[in-house]
């Protein structure tokens with residue numbers, strides 16, 4: 635049986651990732667393809683609840699430690715992801731290890747190499763959509779909320795880090811386009827991957 639594809643959306647805050655994930659899952663399902671949405675951090679697990687409190691600034695945590703928790707939150711979901719992928723379900727994931735690296739490496743004293751290590755060996759996405767938003771334009775969208783990392787200065791550093799993480803599996807989508815236009819481009823590209831030759835076993839990230 636064909637496995638499902640692992641598709642990830644990445645980008646700075648307010649680029650439109652959650653909207654595009656939802657629309658892509660709905661469109662794939664409407665075409666009769668098994669697809670499910672996931673997001674990281676997954677704030678429903680024990681680890682995810684701690685991450686949630688940290689992001690909501692209800693608690694403080696040492697930076698290396700919280701980085702490892704974000705990674706652990708992905709690893710704890712790997713058996714679930716493998717199961718669905720093996721059953722032929724495509725997963726559309728809102729943020730993944732690239733967010734982990736881009737955000738922590740935006741903090742003082744962190745480099746990309748250290749930040750990547752805990753996620754080395756995760757299932758490698760077949761396709762990563764990078765929703766490319768110009769930060770001046772992002773500022774015009776709804777105001778940032780109250781969560782940690784939601785500031786323009788921090789997002790600028792995050793964007794520079796994303797630039798250094800680009801891989802051949804990345805597709806850049808211009809996030810200044812309309813929701814529908816972005817969706818149509820994403821669906822076209824995603825369908826080619828979902829219907830195309832998917833390497834089995836899956837490759838591992840950053841190996």
Ligand code: 2DT
Pocket residue numbers: 674675689704705729730731733734735737738783
């Ligand atoms: P959402 O607003 O998408 O829920 O993200 N983050 C995310 C990290 O710092 N490390 C990670 O590994 C991941 C997945 C990005 C909440 C914030 O958490 C950041 C924004």
Ligand code: MG
Pocket residue numbers: 647781
């Ligand atoms: Mg957020």
